[in-house]
Amino acid sequence: MSSAEFESPSAKRQRIDDAEIIRSDIWKSDGSVILQAENIQFRVHWSVLAQNSSVFSDMAGLPQPSDEPTIEGCAIVELTDDAVDVEFLLKALYIPTFHSQILLPLAAVGAIIRLSRKYDIKDLFDSAVARLTSEFPTTLDEYDTISKDPTRFKRIEQYDGLLFDMIALASKNYILTPLPCAYYTLVRRYSIAALFRGVQHDGTLSSISGVDLSRCAAAHEKLLVKQLQPGYTLGWTRKWDFEGQCTSSRCQGIRSFALAHHLDNSWIDALASPTALDRMGYCPSCTRHVNEAVTAGRRRIWNELPSFFDLPPWGQLRNGD
Template identity: 50%
Template sequence: MKAARSDPKTSITRSDIWYEDGSVVLQAQHTQFRVHWGVLARQSSFFHDMQGLPQPPDQPSVDGCPVVKLPDDIADVECLLKALYSPTFLAQAALPLPAIGALIRLGRKYDFRDLLDSAVRRLEFENPKTLEEYEALKAPATNGKTYNPTRIVGYPGIMIDFFTLARENDIVSVLPCAYYRAVAHYIPLFDGVPRGDGTTASLPPKHLRRCILARDKFISARFQEGYPLGWLKKWDHDSDCANPAKCAQARSARVYSCLDLDPLLNLYRSDEDQKVLCSACYRHATESIRAGRKKLWEDLPKFFDLLPWSELKNDL
């Protein structure tokens, strides 16, 4: 940052985003950014309309450029301008979540529609609406059991921060997946999660309560007929079983292993069952699990008292 000018009351700081041929100065708190009306107006209907308004006689100016004061966070404004002026900014494979938040907040507020849509797409990519997209986010290096963000820079507590950003900006399409991850991956919801920078990601009481209640619902539903583990409780496929006694024992052992290892194993896979069930029973179990996983995903919003997938429309 470089010092620009000062007065008896405040010290104004000039941002590194300062174009000598700029035609307007944006000021957030005590930091100024000299940019171009044309760049702002081309992307934002808000600034397009503002540019056409007559300037009041007492309009503050810097080097002949009008000063437009914004009641926004400096970091948010800086992020927005980087996205507008730097071709490589949005081309990055992964952006920090604070940058995504800045583009969503200011994109909504000032109608930078392209930037807003781009940021929302990243959030939706990490929290998809389909089971197939969810599965694609699992890291192959860990046998498909770990989620690693790819379009948003990951850190401890990011799943909790997904909630806050999505809720504050009415991006409801991402909530079922984000909620499920938080509940199913044993995030210490009551204590919050240290982000590693001295702050803690935590859920507001309302959302904490929703997660706790949903966890109880998941535990209650896990062995219900139609869900991924329902086949372990209700078995009606002995007709072509090659070894009924062995397969029955294997199913019983699987029930206890699911209880011991993961009480929320609702998106259970059948890989291990191939080793202990006969081919006919394994085929039946695989079909039941596939159908159950699909049903669970379709019902996922219901566990968190959300609208069905088809009705989760973002208010942007």
């Protein structure tokens, strides 16, 4: 941990002099150290911090200068982190049920990811990352399960712009495993113009970085083309190899309509479910061939999905590196 992570003693005293110090609700009467973030103080236990974090374990072993201020004999360690983030982290450490709740606000998940990554708290980091990957899985079977209700998130509290903010959080903290699915969800829901605008929510703007925008804009065009190529999800709309087995004169017209619909609307449907196509009115023979083609094509798209967004293959995606 570099010295830049903590304030110098003179800076610490200046901040204490300039701002009213507030005692947090996280104040353990038998605590052995005071953590201060901004002007908020938290009294906690070195033993709890050191047990969970290699960084705090190293800090606990450092001698305390005799001229440094204390509170009831407890050293004051001033952190450069956001006070709200520190509060979320300490709740996760001290309240066993906190980070196991079914729903958490993204602010809490983000705080735990940022600080558990910074202070090397592996269990909390893994738990928070798992919450993101539960929304944006790494297998097609899991994707199909969550897609049964694609408008709702299951582990993170919903609000307008949440998708943008989740991607921004994952990308900034090098959480790569959920990104292919998250990016795909974004480019499927939003036009290129909407990606650049972001989403307004309660007076704030949810948006993604320039790197994420470039990835999504490029992938949008690639997916539009790739999904209609032979061997991919909708390639059968453009090239049909089963004419002699069709039992209905309507099937060719339906295929032509499906192709025109995707071309005219720039509609990304590269992971379309075969069951969604059963209602289009194909004859039994064509229905079987369409289902087989879509099943194989979407599997191929899924396997290649990270590459559309300039990411490593699924098996090489890492988190927090």
